[in-house]
Amino acid sequence: MTMQSAPDGAQVPADSPHLRVLAQYVKELSFRNAAAAAAQAYDIQPAIDMGVEVKSRAMGDRGDAFEVDLCINVNARRNDEMMFSANLIYAGVFQFVNVRPDDVEPLIWVECPRLLFPFSRQILAEITREGGYPPLLINPIDFTPLYWAELRDRQNRGEQAPPNDQPFATAPAQASNY
Numbered sequence: 502m503t504m505q506s507a508p509d510g511a512q513v514p515a516d517s518p519h520l521r522v523l524a525q526y527v528k529e530l531s532f533r534n535a536a537a538a539a540a541q542a543y544d545i546q547p548a549i550d551m552g553v554e555v556k557s558r559a560m561g562d563r564g565d566a567f568e569v570d571l572c573i574n575v576n577a578r579r580n581d582e583m584m585f586s587a588n589l590i591y592a593g594v595f596q597f598v599n600v601r602p603d604d605v606e607p608l609i610w611v612e613c614p615r616l617l618f619p620f621s622r623q624i625l626a627e628i629t630r631e632g633g634y635p636p637l638l639i640n641p642i643d644f645t646p647l648y649w650a651e652l653r654d655r656q657n658r659g660e661q662a663p664p665n666d667q668p669f670a671t672a673p674a675q676a677s678n679y
Contacts, residue, residue, distance in 0.1 A: 518600045520608060525593040525617060527624065528570060534632045535583040547577040547584055553642060555614050566596040567605075569613040571621050575637065585632055591621040610651070611644045618642060 554572040570592045577584040595613050597605055618641070626636035 516599050518604070519598050520600070520612065521596040521598060522616065523566065523594040523596055525591070525620065527589070528592040529588065529590040530624070530628070531586075531588045532628045532632055533583075533586045535585060536579070537633060545579045547579045549637075550576045550578070551639070553647075555610055555644070555647075557609050557613075560594060565598070566594060567609055567613070568592055568594050569609055569617065571614045571617040573621055573625065573639070575625065577634075577637075585629065585634065587625055587628055587637070589621055589625055589628075591617050591624065593617050607648060610648045614642075614644045 552574045554570075554574075556570040556572065557567050560566045560568050570590050573587075573589045573591075575585075575587045577586070593613060593616065595609070597608060600608065622639045626638055629635070629637040
């Protein structure tokens with residue numbers, strides 16, 4: 502058995518399962534600043550409406566790599582007036598090495614978005630700050646309950662697996678700074 506060094510100097514078997522992040526990038530980003538002139542008027546707390554979606558598609562000939570999209574949509578309103586909207590698709594390409602086929606799906610829908618989320622959160626905080634608003638700080642998201650809820654819904658519909666390029670999980674999220 503071949504051994505590889507772990508970061509702390511311990512030996513890890515070369516055939517141990519692991520996840521590789523091959524790339525991560527902004528796939529799509531839009532920011533609409535509808536109330537730019539009134540952005541400094543913070544007298545009324547805005548209502549933040551946010552949604553999160555995870556999508557994936559297989560890549561490569563061997564089927565061991567997947568592109569995972571973390572889609573976050575945010576709309577901020579004061580009364581009935583739109584202040585801003587932000588739409589971000591932050592993607593990553595992940596490769597699964599020595600991972601059992603049954604373990605791939607939970608990794609795609611829980612672990613991959615968990616790895617992408619901090620970068621998405623930072624981008625949205627910066628874009629709202631650059632738009633003249635306080636940085637939008639999104640509370641951490643636990644993707645595991647979303648995965649289990651989707652599995653239950655899928656089972657109730659009689660489906661086995663989500664089709665490629667289709668949303669797997671959609672959930673409301675919360676912002677913490679407004």
